[in-house]
Amino acid sequence: MSPEIEALALEKTYPRPWWPRARWREAPRTALRGVSFEVRAGEVVALIGPNGAGKSTLLRILSGLLLPGAGTARVAGRDVVRERPGCRREVGAALADDRGLSPRLTARQNLRFYAALYGVPPREVEARIEELAGLLEARRLLEREVRTLSTGEKARVVLTRALLHRPRVLLLDEVTRSLDPGAARRLRTRLLTDVAARGAAVLFASHDLAEVEAVAHRVLLLDGGRIAAEGPFSEVRPTAEAVFAAVPREEE
Template structure:
């Protein structure tokens, strides 16, 4: 009998309500509600690395925020590490390592090391295990020189590395990444993510990551989910999904100069 999937999404929907702008109402304008996810269903197994691709606005960030417990779905269900993301949110979040785009969860006046020690305590990492884990992750993410600097002095790319360390510190069963290495130079981003994904999968974590770098997706993902307007447009190996992905990206209107 196959074990239960680490991520299980069934008919998931998310609708953002119509915004209330007094100035728009005064001008007779009505902003429509926006449906970000439309009946999305898929699974991710332990040790599997799955990539989320799709144009901007396809629903990738919304999906990852629901799975990490930061957003509530409008309909459908999602389970992470065998826990419902709505009814069992605290337990679910303890099993997840999330590094999301524009993450602002670090305390700016604490050093990177102090931030990591704080989150290690929140995740109940044994105190004697924290220093070796920080040392190991700092080597993998090339951050040893940053550990004793205050976060407010770090560049955007340096903060992204610390956020990744925080996501991995408690060895989560599920790892969620949302374009978190986009602020790194291409070479560093590829080195960091390739090593992280392979290491996480090797210890049995389920990995779901969003990326616009199709070459990187082809190199590291076991499977690809293509989202288009909140729907699952295609799923499978990269070679199987690529033709549909190219047509979806080609159909996105380009902004005029």
């Protein structure tokens, strides 16, 4: 069986800023340097690494929001560049700083809109919204306008949206960082267990190593845009601790 997520020699460099106030000495920044890995159906893989390691860039490429500079990636059997629309129908993405919700609509209205966009059968929409809102402790938010929600409450709605169409691949980028640690860990543990049990492939970025140890089948450690270590958490942990210890405090 082919992997649900497949990356081969992915690279991405952000060019020198062009706007007038950009610092003229600022050089292009390389975010990914030859990243290759696979994630199979039913597997939960954690993406860890210090800030600036390339985690968000990688997830945005896999979700079809950013083009790679070199290399290839396939999601649910589709090339993320050549078959981008088809990829997006197979992916549920909840990324950091997501701004895809309409602020003057209620959470339920937003979810109905995305359900139609993803092609969820109309007769199933309300049942799916209620089921997922219950799973993510978000039922009390459904009738409120998004503009009245806190950052943590919006994160619950974004997670609900990501799961509405029952995607084959789920990508999460620190989307619950605005929740208190207990709620974030509880939601992600419950969510990842449920999604993986349905056969979806999950790739999630996290700074919570205790959570990673509890829920991830495998860990990818990114450092400087490269995979520094890969494998079960117990094997990756010594290298991860060394990498995090080497990061200057102001960059953490």
